[in-house]
Amino acid sequence: MHTKHARQSPALQPAQRKLPVRSRRPQPPGARPRGAALLAAMLTVTLVATLAATALWQQWRAVEVETAERARVQAAWIMLGALDWSRLILRQDASSGGADHLGEPWAMPLQEARLSSFLAGEGNAAPPEDASTDLSDAFLSGQILDLQGRLNLSNLVLGGKVQETALHQFERLFANLGLPAAELDLLVQALLQTQAPANAESDTPLLPPSVAQLGWLGLAPATVAALAPYVVLLPQQTPVNLNTAPAEVLQAAIAGIDRADAQRLVQARAGRHFSNLNEVRDRLGAKAVVSDSLHSVASAFFEARGQLRLGEIVVGQRSLLYRQGVNVRTLWSERGAFPLVADSAGAADTVNP
Template sequence: LMNVRNLVEAGQVKQDADEAFSRLFGVLQLEQSQLEKLKENLRFALDTSPANQSSALAPLVPDKVEELVWLGLSPATVSALQPYITMIAAHTLINVNTASAEAIYASTPKLTMADAQKLVSVRERTPFRNMPDVVKVIGRDVTTDDLATLSVRTSYFEVRSRLRLDKVVVEERALIYRANADEITIVWRERGIVDPTALAQAVVRR
């Protein structure tokens, strides 16, 4: 997933992340004006410096994708982006073993959509162990430096669980950070009641 928080660093919009999200918006046929609004409001929300005399008026910094409406995105835009993006406070790379072709393509200027789709196809048979393996699959003049936005692993995982109590279904969702095999941290956790009607409709659709 592409991390929205990568867009801003030290109070400034990062050019490489800006270009990556511009490509993603293009692939998804979303208005670039929505991206401009997202960048400016995210930068404003993250600017807590004493020099920012308007900080009291800044929007809250979202923790979750659905909260991006706080930064001025329309619900339709957030819904379209949701399968491809995440909100993590630390800078993160794209996991080539799990990301969509759209996210891989958008985040990596040297790759075509055909390259990204090829990577997705190959990993379904054999997950990539290292970045040189990714370079071999692309099979042309691309180096690991050209793929600096990609990785073959991740440290962040979103976990969902559901518990049914009679007619009530409770869903818990959490973002987990795994520093190593022995150190796991819960970044955030939320719990809510799921509409049983929505669950029934989902089963019918399948």
């Protein structure tokens, strides 16, 4: 019994056995793990890709900035040339003399046309369609408007006093358009304040630069929108050109006529324009009051509108032109979106420089 127990005792104590020890292959000195090398390679590729993308973006941005600046300069030069062309047309019209009417060349709008074709029509050599030039993608349109074909707000107040005759004209216009008389009173009072001497105790309102900003003087937006096609704000008093004014302005500008008389006047001048005011008096009869100080058949203030489409870039410009004899001066110009109107007696809302 004692011997059997002694033989089984080693099996009862497995913890006392020694496990075999596996030998490890010795690593060569200076060797690096493969995972670290792969990670370093990936970081290098990422860094190179980032630097390349940054350089490519900067190059693209520089090209876009240069392209935009070149297009802006080209558009500015083309619009300047279009403005000079408008001045030349008005100068030639003044050289021929006579009245200003809607049948003259200056009143004909230039519909959008390819600039290269337009230059070729003037006797210049146009670049071929496949030429690498920006002119092949440039389209120009323009129009000249007679600003004296509407009532001038500057006629209402002169030297800090309300001009009664001009006030009656605006009263008729407000009545014809269905606008409240209180809005006209507000407008007159505001214009008086703009000409009042500066007072430290009260704020003097500024004269708005255009009809679109008449809201500065307290007019309602609906009133400003209704007045825009029929009034203008010029730097000096001006008569109404009866050859270019629409029927609404004619009815307001000429005392003693109604809307039917104004419409007949528009139809009569469409066949043959008025060369002088006596022809207008003969057409309307004794009931109409046609004055040399309030009415005319010629104009001195015009607005030149132009729009250039150069690829995806669209540039608009309008300028106030003042004509004295054969001299035509540009009083100011501004850039923006100024679409062409249906005719020269349409909605121009310029300006006070």
